Amino acid sequence: MIQVEALTKRYGPTTAVDGLTFTARPGLVTGFLGPNGAGKSTTMRVVVGLERPTAGTATVDGRRYADLPAPLHAVGVMLDARSVHPGRSAFRHLLALARTHGIGRSRVDEVIGMTGLESVARRRAGTFSLGMGQRLGIAGALLGDPGTLVLDEPVNGLDPDGVLWVRGLVRALAAEGRTVLLSSHLMHELALCADRVVIIGQGRLLADASVPELVAASGGGSLEDAYLQLTAGSVQYRGRAADEATGLTAAGGAR
Amino acid sequence: MTATTTVPNPAPARGLPARRGPSLPRVVAAEWSKLTSLRSPAAIGVVTVAVSGVLTWLSANASSTDPGFDPMGSLGTGLPLAQVGVLVLGVLVGTGEFSTGTFRTTFTAVPRRLPVLVAQLVVTAAAALVVSVLAVAAAVVGLLPAAGSRGMTLDLAGGRTPQLLAGMTVQLVAMALLGLALGALLRRTVPAVVAAVVLVLVLPVALMLASDPGIGGAPPVGVAYTEPEVTAVGTVTAVLPGGAVTHLVPGAGGFDGAPDLGVGGGVAVLAAWVLVPLGVAAVRLRARDLA
Numbered sequence: 075m076i077q078v079e080a081l082t083k084r085y086g087p088t089t090a091v092d093g094l095t096f097t098a099r100p101g102l103v104t105g106f107l108g109p110n111g112a113g114k115s116t117t118m119r120v121v122v123g124l125e126r127p128t129a130g131t132a133t134v135d136g137r138r139y140a141d142l143p144a145p146l147h148a149v150g151v152m153l154d155a156r157s158v159h160p161g162r163s164a165f166r167h168l169l170a171l172a173r174t175h176g177i178g179r180s181r182v183d184e185v186i187g188m189t190g191l192e193s194v195a196r197r198r199a200g201t202f203s204l205g206m207g208q209r210l211g212i213a214g215a216l217l218g219d220p221g222t223l224v225l226d227e228p229v230n231g232l233d234p235d236g237v238l239w240v241r242g243l244v245r246a247l248a249a250e251g252r253t254v255l256l257s258s259h260l261m262h263e264l265a266l267c268a269d270r271v272v273i274i275g276q277g278r279l280l281a282d283a284s285v286p287e288l289v290a291a292s293g294g295g296s297l298e299d300a301y302l303q304l305t306a307g308s309v310q311y312r313g314r315a316a317d318e319a320t321g322l323t324a325a326g327g328a329r
Numbered sequence: 330m331t332a333t334t335t336v337p338n339p340a341p342a343r344g345l346p347a348r349r350g351p352s353l354p355r356v357v358a359a360e361w362s363k364l365t366s367l368r369s370p371a372a373i374g375v376v377t378v379a380v381s382g383v384l385t386w387l388s389a390n391a392s393s394t395d396p397g398f399d400p401m402g403s404l405g406t407g408l409p410l411a412q413v414g415v416l417v418l419g420v421l422v423g424t425g426e427f428s429t430g431t432f433r434t435t436f437t438a439v440p441r442r443l444p445v446l447v448a449q450l451v452v453t454a455a456a457a458l459v460v461s462v463l464a465v466a467a468a469v470v471g472l473l474p475a476a477g478s479r480g481m482t483l484d485l486a487g488g489r490t491p492q493l494l495a496g497m498t499v500q501l502v503a504m505a506l507l508g509l510a511l512g513a514l515l516r517r518t519v520p521a522v523v524a525a526v527v528l529v530l531v532l533p534v535a536l537m538l539a540s541d542p543g544i545g546g547a548p549p550v551g552v553a554y555t556e557p558e559v560t561a562v563g564t565v566t567a568v569l570p571g572g573a574v575t576h577l578v579p580g581a582g583g584f585d586g587a588p589d590l591g592v593g594g595g596v597a598v599l600a601a602w603v604l605v606p607l608g609v610a611a612v613r614l615r616a617r618d619l620a
Binding site: 143145157169176 | 356360362369425438440
């Protein structure tokens with residue numbers, strides 16, 4: 075279980091996350107949505123202890139991440155597919171990670187099998203495509219058999235087969251009673267695999283509801299319609315063509 | 330696991346029996362696995378040993394025609410370049426996390442962070458010790474052809490020689506740790522390598538040239554000096570890493586105008602060069618966000 079309470083994160087004058095509160099519960103896939111720069115990745119980095127909150131708290135199973143006795147067994151983390159030394163093979167990357175927790179070689183082979191990396195496990199990670207890098211990141215997240223998973227854009231760069239696999243995987247993980255927090259920009263994908271959706275914009279909570287609730291609130295459209303309505307006022311980076319198409323003035327949008 | 334909402338964390342019941350987290354021995358094992366799974370440290374080790382042997386061999390051959398040829402006088406001639414090898418080895422361990430994105434993986438697995446730095450110190454020292462012993466051995470082997478051509482044998486157990494060999498080994502290990510400290514502090518490989526080379530090789534020579542245009546560069550190890558007049562520039566040189574190492578062997582001589590720190594003083598200066606940047610890196614690693 076992930077609990078974020080009144081979380082604020084500032085970098086100098088910039089406020090990336092602003093009083094954010096939400097809970098990702100066991101047994102559910104919680105989708106985490108927001109425009110670029112909304113504070114999703116910052117929130118996830120605070121949850122896994124890479125950054126400290128300016129105010130508020132983020133806890134996993136009731137503890138601050140840094141206070142978890144065995145982090146890999148509590149939380150599986152995939153923040154960025156580029157979290158691997160390009161000169162190291164996938165197998166050795168996972169083995170080094172496993173050794174921090176005394177996890178055996180057989181479990182490393184197991185997650186390599188689960189993520190379909192057998193044929194490339196001995197290749198240097200620098201030669202991997204984005205999709206293979208994502209699979210390696212997911213393998214690392216599964217390594218400690220954790221009760222909670224934090225996955226930042228896990229389907230980014232995956233082929234259709236891989237997208238389908240991630241969908242099945244996160245559904246299965248949640249069905250086993252695990253907590254899954256997953257960010258994505260792919261609305262159709264989230265509509266298919268998320269139970270609840272947390273939408274943020276400019277660091278603030280815009281919505282925290284189930285997918286059917288959001289769709290109903292938007293007037294019976296799609297999750298995408300609901301998302302676009304909710305984030306219309308908080309998009310920081312918008313292409314000029316989109317402004318013109320939607321009739322927004324330059325002063326309102328493009329910065 | 331059907332009662333999903335009433336079981337906050339079902340995972341401990343599954344799979345792996347021992348659910349203990351990172352301990353220092355485990356983090357050391359992980360860092361050793363990382364160091365030995367890259368090509369560059371191994372390549373640097375091989376090149377360092379080869380450079381040490383070949384340079385010593387060339388130097389000993391060149392001076393073997395001198396009437397007063399002493400093979401041991403050439404023993405340290407490969408050292409200035411061999412120490413660059415271990416410096417870079419240390420830098421690569423120190424910057425490897427941050428020059429790539431690996432730090433995200435490493436510090437989510439070990440959120441207390443400092444055990445990683447301690448483990449890097451341990452594995453760098455261990456790897457550097459192996460490379461250094463081999464590099465010193467290669468230097469000794471490099472002396473053999475020249476000594477043989479004059480019908481001389483090397484007496485490795487006599488006089489100051491054991492201390493000289495130990496001092497060379499300590500110097501090389503210290504340089505690897507200095508590289509690690511600078512790498513951990515600067516986090517980017519190129520600036521850290523440049524800083525290390527400037528500190529160890531360029532600054533002492535530049536200071537010497539600035540203070541006395543008549544003297545060009547560092548004297549070879551093993552040459553005794555008659556007039557050790559202490560100067561300000563000499564003192565500065567003595568407390569640079571490249572100057573401090575000349576004190577590791579008593580009577581081996583130092584830079585002109587440098588005060589005699591003694592073996593203990595040399596070790597203390599080197600330790601400070603490793604521990605101060607490493608301490609600053611540790612404080613920052615512990616206190617700051619990793620993004």
